[in-house]
Amino acid sequence: MKEKSDAPHTSNQAPDEEMETASSKKYLFDNPRNVKILLRTFFSSLLVLLVIEFFIHKHPHFPWEGWHEFYAVFGFVACVALVLAAKYILRPLVKRGEDYYD
Amino acid sequence: MIDTVPPATVFIFGALLVPFIRGKWKSAYLLLIPVVGFINLINIPEGTHWVVRFVGYDLVFGKVDRLSLLFGYIFHLISFIALIYALHVKDDLQHMAGLVYAGSALGVIFSGDLFSFFVFWELLTVASIFLIWARGTKESRGAGFRYLLVHSAGGLCLLAGIVLHVYQTGSIAFGYMGLNSVATYFIFFGFGLNCAWPILHPWLTDAYPAATITGTIFLSAFTTKCAVYALARAFPGTEALIWIGAIMTGFPIFYAVIENDLRRVLSYSLINQVGFMVCGIGIGTHLSINGAVSHAFNDILFKALLFMAMGAVMYRTGKINGTALGGLYKTMPLTCIFCMVGAASISAFPLFSGFVSKSMVMDAAALGNMRIIWFILLFASAGVFHHAGIKIPFFAFFSHDTGMRPKEAPLNMLVAMGIAAFLCIFIGSYPWPLYSLLPFQDVGYDPYTASHVVGQTQLLFFSALAFSLLLLSGIYPAEMRSVNLDADWFYRKAGRRFLWFCEKPLMVFGNFLDRYVLKLAGASKSSPAEAVQWEQGIDRFFHVKLTSVPTVIYNWVRHLRTEMGYLPINVTYVAISFVVLLFLVLLLG
Numbered sequence: 047m048k049e050k051s052d053a054p055h056t057s058n059q060a061p062d063e064e065m066e067t068a069s070s071k072k073y074l075f076d077n078p079r080n081v082k083i084l085l086r087t088f089f090s091s092l093l094v095l096l097v098i099e100f101f102i103h104k105h106p107h108f109p110w111e112g113w114h115e116f117y118a119v120f121g122f123v124a125c126v127a128l129v130l131a132a133k134y135i136l137r138p139l140v141k142r143g144e145d146y147y148d
Numbered sequence: 149m150i151d152t153v154p155p156a157t158v159f160i161f162g163a164l165l166v167p168f169i170r171g172k173w174k175s176a177y178l179l180l181i182p183v184v185g186f187i188n189l190i191n192i193p194e195g196t197h198w199v200v201r202f203v204g205y206d207l208v209f210g211k212v213d214r215l216s217l218l219f220g221y222i223f224h225l226i227s228f229i230a231l232i233y234a235l236h237v238k239d240d241l242q243h244m245a246g247l248v249y250a251g252s253a254l255g256v257i258f259s260g261d262l263f264s265f266f267v268f269w270e271l272l273t274v275a276s277i278f279l280i281w282a283r284g285t286k287e288s289r290g291a292g293f294r295y296l297l298v299h300s301a302g303g304l305c306l307l308a309g310i311v312l313h314v315y316q317t318g319s320i321a322f323g324y325m326g327l328n329s330v331a332t333y334f335i336f337f338g339f340g341l342n343c344a345w346p347i348l349h350p351w352l353t354d355a356y357p358a359a360t361i362t363g364t365i366f367l368s369a370f371t372t373k374c375a376v377y378a379l380a381r382a383f384p385g386t387e388a389l390i391w392i393g394a395i396m397t398g399f400p401i402f403y404a405v406i407e408n409d410l411r412r413v414l415s416y417s418l419i420n421q422v423g424f425m426v427c428g429i430g431i432g433t434h435l436s437i438n439g440a441v442s443h444a445f446n447d448i449l450f451k452a453l454l455f456m457a458m459g460a461v462m463y464r465t466g467k468i469n470g471t472a473l474g475g476l477y478k479t480m481p482l483t484c485i486f487c488m489v490g491a492a493s494i495s496a497f498p499l500f501s502g503f504v505s506k507s508m509v510m511d512a513a514a515l516g517n518m519r520i521i522w523f524i525l526l527f528a529s530a531g532v533f534h535h536a537g538i539k540i541p542f543f544a545f546f547s548h549d550t551g552m553r554p555k556e557a558p559l560n561m562l563v564a565m566g567i568a569a570f571l572c573i574f575i576g577s578y579p580w581p582l583y584s585l586l587p588f589q590d591v592g593y594d595p596y597t598a599s600h601v602v603g604q605t606q607l608l609f610f611s612a613l614a615f616s617l618l619l620l621s622g623i624y625p626a627e628m629r630s631v632n633l634d635a636d637w638f639y640r641k642a643g644r645r646f647l648w649f650c651e652k653p654l655m656v657f658g659n660f661l662d663r664y665v666l667k668l669a670g671a672s673k674s675s676p677a678e679a680v681q682w683e684q685g686i687d688r689f690f691h692v693k694l695t696s697v698p699t700v701i702y703n704w705v706r707h708l709r710t711e712m713g714y715l716p717i718n719v720t721y722v723a724i725s726f727v728v729l730l731f732l733v734l735l736l737g
Binding site: 115 | 401405514515517522526534546597602603604606609610612613614618624628629630640
């Protein structure tokens with residue numbers, strides 16, 4: 047294994063976890079056990095985020111910002127919609143061969 | 149107090165000396181230029197300097213206020229970083245082009261009059277084109293020419309506007325204009341082209357991925373940000389900008405999801421980020437303009453960081469397509485970390501720079517009770533994380549292992565990326581120095597409220613969840629080698645077809661007429677002299693018919709104008725300017 051042990055983020059599957067999972071620095075992405083630990087950390091941090099919302103004071107500009115888990119649901123739905131629209135609507139419309147302009 | 153010079157001159161004259169300095173001194177000399185420039189800049193007091201009388205007008209080379217100074221600082225900073233990143237390049241022409249490009253950007257920022265503004269604006273295009281052509285591939289040559297033509301069209305539009313404006317107002321001073329005359333509409337569109345507004349944008353996604361590895365860093369910083377500055381100076385609070393900005397944040401993310409070339413993905417996300425700035429300028433409150441300007445500052449850093457990371461990957465592997473990359477974290481860990489810092493910053497993670505500036509624009513939209521705009525911006529925030537925050541690092545450094553084991557990026561690249569990454573984290577964690585430089589000091593802003601931090605983190609984490617689930621379930625669109633059609637189709641394909649139509653069927657038809665009309669006439673009259681007379685008669689007939697066309701069009705347009713008198717005047721101007729611009733682009737293409 048050539049990997050340096052000081053590469054804390056290399057073992058993350060999703061890069062957004064880097065702050066949450068700094069403890070995972072000695073693990074390597076190649077080892078499936080570590081991937082599992084990382085995913086678990088990721089999912090538990092999701093859970094923490096969902097719960098923590100009930101303990102903070104909100105000051106919403108719009109009424110829906112006050113709804114519980116609004117941002118979480120929006121983030122998830124928006125990204126699924128984005129990917130589906132890009133894959134099933136945009137790509138069939140605009141995709142051409144690599145030599146299209148030659 | 150030391151004697152100061154216009155900031156642009158340090159770079160432009162500095163560039164001229166580059167070929168005369170050899171060996172190790174060259175690196176030192178290159179890095180010295182932005183340093184000297186910066187010392188020069190911080191010694192310039194606010195106010196108007198270097199006024200030159202020129203054919204009856206006052207040229208102002210130093211309009212120094214908080215707005216221009218902020219852009220001045222970041223332009224010096226990014227020049228310094230980009231030059232470190234490019235130190236290994238042995239090609240003097242690229243260094244000179246980069247320096248002149250940075251110099252002309254500074255010229256634009258500090259111009260107080262429209263004339264010198266325009267000259268520097270055009271110099272931007274001329275200098276940057278060499279950074280594209282220097283790549284030396286067929287693709288870059290083509291993209292460079294298209295870049296040049298599109299920007300010439302935009303430049304002409306701007307020039308037309310400036311000439312009209314000076315004619316109407318009698319002044320060449322550059323300051324707040326507002327959309328109130330044909331002249332300002334032309335100027336508006338001229339800015340808009342450099343700002344990569346929707347439909348006018350494809351020059352960016354066409355040319356930036358085609359430029360050299362080091363040239364792209366310069367490119368990503370200057371042209372669009374100069375346009376943002378110009379809009380903030382001349383058109384703050386223009387309502388159209390709110391919608392233009394919102395559309396800019398929205399549509400590129402769809403393209404970014406299906407794009408394979410990772411530098412093109414970044415180009416799309418560049419448009420997306422500029423959209424936030426344009427939107428902020430359009431909202432026009434002090435908070436939103438502060439947000440727009442600080443976001444420009446941050447965007448220059450994190451976008452350069454991402455382009456540098458991708459450049460390093462390209463430098464080591466020679467590849468940039470998502471399909472050809474993967475697993476590079478194993479041997480390029482530092483580049484990978486820097487890339488993820490850039491990714492976290494552009495995604496506006498708490499503690500990273502995007503967080504402290506993008507949220508100002510969002511909050512300004514919310515304070516203005518702009519619901520739809522706010523939703524589009526929120527959607528774009530989630531989307532940008534999706535394509536720039538996850539896709540870029542994931543496909544380059546993780547994903548499937550391609551078996552490539554390239555070396556870590558060269559030291560100069562690592563240093564440049566390290567500086568940018570440090571600044572991204574520093575500004576994100578401690579934004580007050582940046583806030584103290586913003587144009588409006590009467591609005592305080594605190595990004596780190598509990599609800600904001602939790603809301604934003606939720607948004608991003610659940611976007612990540614969506615990404616993971618889509619990827620694991622196989623729904624996430626696979627990277628494919630392809631060309632994705634964009635608005636550049638109009639001048640790359642339709643323009644070519646139009647030319648073909650003129651050259652082939654139209655010319656053949658013309659030749660046919662010439663030959664057979666004469667023959668027919670000759671046959672019927674059996675005398676060549678009479679045949680020629682006949683032919684001339686026919687020609688004259690057609691000539692009369694053809695020359696009457698403009699009169700018909702004129703009458704028609706006059707009629708149309710009376711009709712359009714009932715429309716709000718703005719719609720007419722927008723429509724006319726837009727059609728003119730489209731025609732220009734089409735014709736030139």
